[in-house]
Amino acid sequence: MKVDGQCQCGAIRFEAEVDPAKVSICHCTDCQKFSGSPWRASAPAPADTFRITAGKPATYIKTADSGTKRLQAFCGTCGSHIYAAAPQNTPTYNLRLGVVNQRADLPPQKQIWTSSALPWAMDIHDLPAS
Numbered sequence: 001m002k003v004d005g006q007c008q009c010g011a012i013r014f015e016a017e018v019d020p021a022k023v024s025i026c027h028c029t030d031c032q033k034f035s036g037s038p039w040r041a042s043a044p045a046p047a048d049t050f051r052i053t054a055g056k057p058a059t060y061i062k063t064a065d066s067g068t069k070r071l072q073a074f075c076g077t078c079g080s081h082i083y084a085a086a087p088q089n090t091p092t093y094n095l096r097l098g099v100v101n102q103r104a105d106l107p108p109q110k111q112i113w114t115s116s117a118l119p120w121a122m123d124i125h126d127l128p129a130s
């Protein structure tokens, strides 16, 4: 699916192709911290389809306990997260679903790192809704 998006302030804009079957939710503690939310949804885009059309994201490289490095890209002005990727020769840009304009049409197909999921975040159906 062809998608485009931008950060909250509009300084960073991008376009890409994503496979709707690969949209996922991650419950890892890094995603909790980076997103400021109980979990994060992402849609992977092959590198040859991903293009920044405006602005230049700020980046931060996180080294996991395993030694794996992940580059986190975000807007240096408004802080919106744009993607995560391997620091070099990346095959895939893992787009953060919240900045993808077509996100309502990209329901997650799986969840990962549920061992670190916040127990209360797994079912919010019973919360009063407005």
Ligand SMILES: [Zn+2]
Pocket (backbone or CB within 6 Å): 007, 008, 009, 010, 011, 012, 075, 076, 077, 078, 079, 080
């Ligand atoms: Zn921004």
Ligand SMILES: [Zn+2]
Pocket (backbone or CB within 6 Å): 026, 027, 028, 029, 030, 031, 032, 113
């Ligand atoms: Zn994660």
